[in-house]
Amino acid sequence: xxxxxxxxxxxxxxxxxxxxxxxxxxxxxxxxxxxxxxxxxxxxxxxxxxxxxxxxxxxxxxxxxxxxxxxxxxxxxxxxxxxxxxxxxxxxxxxxxxxxxxxxxxxxxxxxxxxxxxxxxxxxxxxxxxxxxxxxxxxxxxxxxxxxxxxxxxxxxxxxxxxxxxxxxxxxxxxxxxxxxxxxxxxxxxxxxxxxxxxxxxxxxxxxxxxxxxxxxxxxxxxxxxxxxxxxxxxxxxxxxxxxxxxxxxxxxxxxxxx
Numbered sequence: 001x002x003x004x005x006x007x008x009x010x011x012x013x014x015x016x017x018x019x020x021x022x023x024x025x026x027x028x029x030x031x032x033x034x035x036x037x038x039x040x041x042x043x044x045x046x047x048x049x050x051x052x053x054x055x056x057x058x059x060x061x062x063x064x065x066x067x068x069x070x071x072x073x074x075x076x077x078x079x080x081x082x083x084x085x086x087x088x089x090x091x092x093x094x095x096x097x098x099x100x101x102x103x104x105x106x107x108x109x110x111x112x113x114x115x116x117x118x119x120x121x122x123x124x125x126x127x128x129x130x131x132x133x134x135x136x137x138x139x140x141x142x143x144x145x146x147x148x149x150x151x152x153x154x155x156x157x158x159x160x161x162x163x164x165x166x167x168x169x170x171x172x173x174x175x176x177x178x179x180x181x182x183x184x185x186x187x188x189x190x191x192x193x194x195x196x197x198x199x200x201x202x203x204x205x206x207x208x209x210x211x212x213x214x215x216x217x218x219x220x221x222x223x224x225x226x227x228x229x230x231x232x233x234x235x236x237x238x239x240x241x242x243x244x245x246x247x248x249x250x251x252x253x254x255x256x257x258x259x
Contacts (some may be wrong), residue, residue, distance in 0.1 A: 002237050004141050014029070014033075018088075026073070049233035054124040055123055071101075072098075072100075072125075077092075100124060150238050159188075191235070195239050199244070214247075225241065
């Protein structure tokens with residue numbers, strides 16, 4: 001999970017719908033205002049640089065017949081909390097995140113890579129469901145972006161709280177986030193390990209060409225962390241950030257974009 005810098009401007013179609021129908025549900029909005037849903041979806045993907053707000057896998061949209069987008073709109077504060085709190089979380093722009101299907105959808109693109117038939121392999125909003133756990137987990141919109149929250153095991157891709165850099169007051173909530181969203185699902189650990197191996201290979205090759213390690217890390221940090229010309233980031237931003245260490249932190253500090 002990384003910081004999401006959400007646009008302060010609410011998508012216009014959502015704003016108009018919310019003002020006209022302040023007590024309506026998300027399901028009604030999506031059915032009755034398809035253009036509005038498309039606008040919301042596009043802005044979410046833009047704000048999140050094409051990554052799932054929880055696990056950081058790349059969002060893949062359907063292009064072939066029979067496929068479905070590996071994307072859905074997640075309500076951080078559950079929709080069923082609307083009645084309890086007197087606030088319509090259904091249509092609250094600040095409550096909407098883009099997430100993957102958490103390994104639960106067999107018809108997404110690259111399903112052989114992304115889908116798992118095992119329930120223990122499901123992640124993100126799948127185990128979260130409509131449970132009221134927001135007080136125990138991190139909100140991607142509110143975590144600090146300038147400090148590293150997580151670290152990873154090089155040999156397995158397992159995710160841990162980075163107790164050296166994660167603020168003390170966030171550490172228990174960060175641990176709960178990993179547990180409650182099942183961010184150490186075997187499927188995700190496998191994907192992260194592939195990223196680590198690619199970085200290892202890139203560094204080994206460049207060292208073999210006689211390049212200085214400091215220069216290699218700086219180039220990799222810039223190339224792997226900064227979004228491309230479409231505004232899309234490589235998957236598993238936090239893994240890359242952790243692996244490249246101070247070189248990554250320097251790119252993040254110097255970037256005019258909110259990475």
